[in-house]
Amino acid sequence: MLDQSADQARVAALLRARQPGHTLPAPLYTSTEAYQADCDVIFSRHWIAVGVACDVEEAGDVISVDIGPSSIVILRDDDDALRAFHNVCSHRGARLVPPGRSVVGKLVCPYHQWTYDLSGDLALAPHMGTDFDRGLHHLKPVALRDVGGILYACLSDDPPKDIDALAAVMEPRLAAYDLRNARIAFEQDVIEAGNWKLTMENNRECYHCASNHPQLSLSFHAADFGYDPEGLTVAEQAEANGLLDAYARQGALWERDGLDHVAVEHTVGWPTNFRTQRLIIAGLGESQTPDTRAAVSLPLGTAGRPGMGDVHLWGINSWNHVMSDHAVIFTAFPLGPDRTLVRTKWLVHRDAVEGEDYDLENLTSVWKTTNAEDAHLVAIAQQGVASAGYRPGPYSPFTERALDEFSTWYVDRMTANGYGA
């Protein structure tokens, strides 16, 4: 918290000790030092998913989002521009905006009524005297980027430039869904009893799906996330080959329709970690719902074809499934070494009406269920890595390659940002 040179050296030693192909040394998942280092490096110097453009639909709409111990304000300015600021009054530091959503004309600090324009300019500061230069006390801005309707923020004054790569890949893939003009049908916060990296590792594999996510597995092809070709039963081999055939057929159709589908990976070697791919939805192929049919009768944007599959997007602290009828946007925020907030937003067409165009329980059932199952898995993983008997274990080269790369990326990013030798 104060001068961290001894702590930094200890975290650096742990980063150096990581073995390729294996999970991380335990204290990187459990110690306060590593948690603070993660907040300082990963969550303060990288582009972090923080919400969606339709969180703030109209001028004056404001949300606050906590990122570790920090908090930011995201708002839509009178000129319709999206802006973000640290949620900290320049006077005595009070939180300007309460948790959740609000609608404002100006940002008025509840403490002493320091008043800021939506541009962040300090418009009013009572009792500060005639010599006081309000220009020196505007709100501290936060870099914000809208990528196809998903919002990314970076607390650093020097945000990584490769956010452009994310935008270049994702804008065309997300365009048809017009997420910027969607509506949030439901939002859920779950606190997982584990380190944020275990939350992200858990999300980056479907090795655990068959045994733990019976409902999700109806619409999910676990084989999309890898498998050991030598270890399959005959039936599994047939299923895997069938999926390969389906991708060949569907890929041709998607290409005919101008729908990008091939996997793009932008992970090790880059600050802005992401991976995307268009996935075939299992079952009837329409949506991640209990019956694998579309949950919403009014499709998103111009995505009028259930056959468009699932635009899957992973990021540093997020995962997303964008389907024809709805999108599910997940963000994860660290609350402590062993606590992580997972926030899930279900997006539908802004004109879709609950009870008419969709049933809310049917829309949200799969991922509410899956989130609860994942929270349990992350909790038992955290308990395990905190045990004296834990040793870094081997990732499967088939089903956990993405985790190995995530851990490698993590070590690289920390090392490059002050936690090197």
Add this chain to the structure above:
Amino acid sequence: MLDQSADQARVAALLRARQPGHTLPAPLYTSTEAYQADCDVIFSRHWIAVGVACDVEEAGDVISVDIGPSSIVILRDDDDALRAFHNVCSHRGARLVPPGRSVVGKLVCPYHQWTYDLSGDLALAPHMGTDFDRGLHHLKPVALRDVGGILYACLSDDPPKDIDALAAVMEPRLAAYDLRNARIAFEQDVIEAGNWKLTMENNRECYHCASNHPQLSLSFHAADFGYDPEGLTVAEQAEANGLLDAYARQGALWERDGLDHVAVEHTVGWPTNFRTQRLIIAGLGESQTPDTRAAVSLPLGTAGRPGMGDVHLWGINSWNHVMSDHAVIFTAFPLGPDRTLVRTKWLVHRDAVEGEDYDLENLTSVWKTTNAEDAHLVAIAQQGVASAGYRPGPYSPFTERALDEFSTWYVDRMTANGYGA
């Protein structure tokens, strides 16, 4: 907790980094190191307000008061003397006295029945053998001082001598109210989600009152706590001038009646920080109640005149309002870097009868409401200073001069007590 030399150096560096006129560097409000340092220096080597003489009205009355991780016993001895001891048995260290109030003949440790006279002498220690010297195991005394009925304790063996200055100023100002013979009509504990210094800063200004304390503002002149003369509206200017006129008139009357009223400040440069002034009560001018009239029909002591105003007294961890009909005594105790206990006691004449001489809700309403409002403000200030976006901000030279001085005093005291360069 153990040897703290590295921690001490970090706290010292933060103290040196403080800019005059500005709030403190964040870790002084948020870190465990600074919290422990505050407990060691401010709360262990200074005179801390701990209660009132009428907490222990009669011989054998005992209260325990927690000061950070420590606990003290305050009691009235058989010879009517007030005494204080560490609330720690000399045998195995158990808490001698439970939380709250009790009445005892001797202090008997519940663990093994070691028994102490009210003088702290060890009178009985079973099974310790004939060679055991009880004289070596008396209770460890704590310095205690009764200033006009308000009790101050110092955990140090070498308490600051300038408590005499507090006594010299306050004894005559408090004499008419005879607080030593008052009665506690109500007591309330509130836990604020903030550092104790934010609790104290919040209390030392009324810049926040108009927007946050509508009920208190009926009996409180916010202008008493400063204002920017250039920034007032015409109406505000007229009101401020009216208050100045009122003080001129009322001051003459107070002087005629021998009532000290001018402000005395004993802050930067002294260990025992205090400020006092006699304030005019707003509205009908009688008391801090919802209708600004006296809440109690029987006045305190010989203070039979509502026109006596409000004897306001600030200290290191306390603030007080002593009015003709009742007094409100506040003490604040640190519970952690971001948790502070605020204890409020409402004192009335010892013969005043609830339901006859006063209505309890009417008596306590203003400050119960104000305490709840302040707890929220301290909580959002704590959230803010813990954020990455926090930078020490400027105090108003008009309305926050007392906070600037408090912060300066704090830095000086810490620096002078082991946290220097």
Add this chain to the structure above:
Amino acid sequence: MLDQSADQARVAALLRARQPGHTLPAPLYTSTEAYQADCDVIFSRHWIAVGVACDVEEAGDVISVDIGPSSIVILRDDDDALRAFHNVCSHRGARLVPPGRSVVGKLVCPYHQWTYDLSGDLALAPHMGTDFDRGLHHLKPVALRDVGGILYACLSDDPPKDIDALAAVMEPRLAAYDLRNARIAFEQDVIEAGNWKLTMENNRECYHCASNHPQLSLSFHAADFGYDPEGLTVAEQAEANGLLDAYARQGALWERDGLDHVAVEHTVGWPTNFRTQRLIIAGLGESQTPDTRAAVSLPLGTAGRPGMGDVHLWGINSWNHVMSDHAVIFTAFPLGPDRTLVRTKWLVHRDAVEGEDYDLENLTSVWKTTNAEDAHLVAIAQQGVASAGYRPGPYSPFTERALDEFSTWYVDRMTANGYGA
């Protein structure tokens, strides 16, 4: 948590500062550093009581037991052997077995279905590829020892050899009770708000019994745990002499019957701290029940004589009372510097039927009541040692000799295991 050399040096300095005959320096009871050191040394390199053989009566029975941040699995293998493993999957570290009891054919990790035989061999690891060597990933074994039906585990690869001394003394003393074939009639977990060493100190003396345990005192002779012969009243002296006479008479009978009864102490100078003695039960002499009569009509094993008294056994983290009709087995596990789990198991003959052979409330009343009383005492002791006013106090040479030895043993063991000068 990470590299602990500075922390180690601080703990070592505290250990050196301990004065013989006195309680420990405060931070050894209160600091995070000392807690972690205790987990590393006492609870990881010594034989710790973890349960009873009848926790896992049949092949496939499994329990998990948490030891500080670690967790172990204890199970009965298909060949009826007792085994213990770290409760950590070799893959991603997840907890293999949930809290409490279960019955399994194999140990299947809930995360990715890695499957272990009850011998700990990795039998199945899907998707790991044909080159994967399962032999390198068996479960990490934990040393386990069954001493007369009480289970001891050691997390170290090099467990202390003097567990043999415990077995040599206790196997014959416990044989008649056949605890291996008993049944757990009731189990209770209590969390005490104190350091585990205060829990153990509290248990090692009965100085506090008369004033704090009225119910236990009916069946317990506090004088068994020492007294100051010079400090007794005439009546107490007569009682003490009566007890000495009773031991002379009863000892002769026990010797005639081949029942070991003399005290054996194996404490300072040994890793595996224990003390045992056969005690006379007070009152009617049968059992630790509210009326001091046997609670269970069917005696344990072949212990058909109430006159066999109470085989009392203390260990590092345990205390036990084995009587003719039932046994009470206590284990204590550290949860934090100031939190300790106390787990109590009441054992009866496996064929004893609740409601017929015993009344559960009558069986468990004395120790449920005593545990609650002790939890309060440990809590006030913890509050005291955390106070600025605490100084290490003197142990009674008559009633607290065993505590002095426990503290000396603790300092020795820590010093010998990396916390020396």
